[in-house]
Amino acid sequence: MAPIPHSGHAAVEAYLAEGYSSVVGMSSRFAAAICARLLRLQTEEGVGGPIAEIGAFEGRFFIALAHALEPGEIALGIDIFAWPNPEVKDRFEANCLKHGIAPERRVTIKADAGTMSPAELIGHTGGEKLRFIHIDGEHSRAALSKDLALATACLAEGGLIVLDDMLHPGYPTLMVAVQEYLAANPGIVPLCIIDRETIVGATKFVLCQRDWFERYQAVMLTIFKEQVWPLGADFEPHWCLVLSLDTRLAAIT
Numbered sequence: 001m002a003p004i005p006h007s008g009h010a011a012v013e014a015y016l017a018e019g020y021s022s023v024v025g026m027s028s029r030f031a032a033a034i035c036a037r038l039l040r041l042q043t044e045e046g047v048g049g050p051i052a053e054i055g056a057f058e059g060r061f062f063i064a065l066a067h068a069l070e071p072g073e074i075a076l077g078i079d080i081f082a083w084p085n086p087e088v089k090d091r092f093e094a095n096c097l098k099h100g101i102a103p104e105r106r107v108t109i110k111a112d113a114g115t116m117s118p119a120e121l122i123g124h125t126g127g128e129k130l131r132f133i134h135i136d137g138e139h140s141r142a143a144l145s146k147d148l149a150l151a152t153a154c155l156a157e158g159g160l161i162v163l164d165d166m167l168h169p170g171y172p173t174l175m176v177a178v179q180e181y182l183a184a185n186p187g188i189v190p191l192c193i194i195d196r197e198t199i200v201g202a203t204k205f206v207l208c209q210r211d212w213f214e215r216y217q218a219v220m221l222t223i224f225k226e227q228v229w230p231l232g233a234d235f236e237p238h239w240c241l242v243l244s245l246d247t248r249l250a251a252i253t
């Protein structure tokens, strides 16, 4: 098995080692390490600014992302905060505090992402567009399409959109929304696929602007060299990296 890559941030490493599994949530540690490293890559490439997560839940993934921010950058945590009970918002706040994400580094937004306008969303950042948006809210085809439209309208130059629960057996229609979105938005392409760890710690797709694809991928080939699955992903005709803990090819006898 390949190792989980270094996230590029001491604070993220400490949280992944000591806090991540204690915060209730659904994203894998593998994906958190890769996304934090991608945030560092953006910093190295001169891309800065706020980030957001749609579907912050109890904060497991949000805290990892927030620890990967540069000084002065903030994270928006958006959720309806109603499931499985309204106290989930209190648990989100408590987890952020417990794991070192102070209130001045984040904004908690109790809202239905499907009804938010781009102006409303970036109103929380003083109008600054977002460099990284993790979409992990309502898992219906219609809701994902709306979240993708919102994210695209709010995306900064060099920004990344990360989609959770892709290729998940429980949500097969999400791929239809993704394919429709990619066909309608030729300026956005898959940058990489982050393979799942478990059925709950599911696969994520990372999307970027077409103009940034080669630039990011060239560095990622080195950063994630131990996690690259050799055959890659075929988006017909676009190809992108597949990052996995299991980089073997099928044994052919």
Ligand SMILES: C[S@@+](CC[C@H](N)C(=O)[O-])C[C@H]1O[C@@H](n2cnc3c(N)ncnc32)[C@H](O)[C@@H]1O
Pocket: 024, 025, 026, 027, 054, 055, 056, 057, 058, 059, 060, 061, 062, 078, 079, 080, 081, 082, 083, 111, 112, 113, 114, 136, 137, 138, 139, 143
């Ligand atoms: C799978 S959980 C997110 C898990 C979390 N991102 C993690 O990695 O641990 C999905 C979250 O999306 C939220 N959600 C569902 N529909 C939403 C909507 N329309 N707008 C905002 N959040 C929504 C739910 O309340 C729930 O907390």
